Amino acid sequence: MKTLCESARPLRIVCHKAFDETPDADSAINTLMELRIDEVLTSGHCKTAVEGASALNKYRTLTDGNL
Numbered sequence: 001m002k003t004l005c006e007s008a009r010p011l012r013i014v015c016h017k018a019f020d021e022t023p024d025a026d027s028a029i030n031t032l033m034e035l036r037i038d039e040v041l042t043s044g045h046c047k048t049a050v051e052g053a054s055a056l057n058k059y060r061t062l063t064d065g066n067l
Helices: 002-008 017-021 025-034 053-062
Strands: none
Touching: 017 025, 025 053
């Protein structure tokens, strides 16, 4: 992933909903921040974003709104 990110710059990089399949979202968020990912498409590990709202708020807090 690091190599892909380095090759893609200066384009914006978006992590798609595969994020929702990770077993350790907190660790994954930290990794994405280290890789300087611009955006993450996620429904908070739930079927819909409404159902995952509490996780989405947690991710926003963890990233200071930077993802």
